[in-house]
Amino acid sequence: KQEVTQIPAALSVPEGENLVLNCSFTDSAIYNLQWFRQDPGKGLTSLLLIQSSQREQTSGRLNASLDKSSGRSTLYIAASQPGDSATYLCAVSKGGANSKLTFGKGITLSVRP
């Protein structure tokens, strides 16, 4: 059974700091990995999707890497801003007919002005 772990559960940083959010998964047989952002009481916004054959994806100040063999992914946020404050979840999928996602519990990020 796939398990996704995100540690720590919460993180507080000053504005402008570069930071790394970690995600680990137990079964390396994944189709892809996604990072999502969730604001309080809201749904999910997809940030980055990395296919299993890829090593990283970039979007603006965000960079996500994937090391499938070791079961790890990181989300790098450059020059953090107060508007980045949210919960960040990673999720993995086996893909194909079984496209359901297994989520981590998320990391709640607070960026202090």
Place this chain on the structure above:
Amino acid sequence: GAVVSQHPSWVICKSGTSVKIECRSLDFQATTMFWYRQFPKQSLMLMATSNEGSKATYEQGVEKDKFLINHASLTLSTLTVTSAHPEDSSFYICSALTGASGANVLTFGAGSRLTVL
């Protein structure tokens, strides 16, 4: 881009009543939708996979008679929480597969918060 709409965004009901939550794909057809439940400070847990024109596939431990799922059209799936109790209070989120077959891209709705008194 693809948009998934959920309605209502929040609902409060009395214990013992039934509540229906709708999930619509606004600008694409979705043969497969997924229903998740999220408790406070917890991860999203998949409840069931909704397939247009056929019965939903429920995850282990999810009561299919309590959480009725209907996917009668290519743009609408509904989740009905029957005889709701306070322990059913949660955040329910749906998602739909978008993109080409095998692309495995999911678009999520904004969620529906259910509070059972």
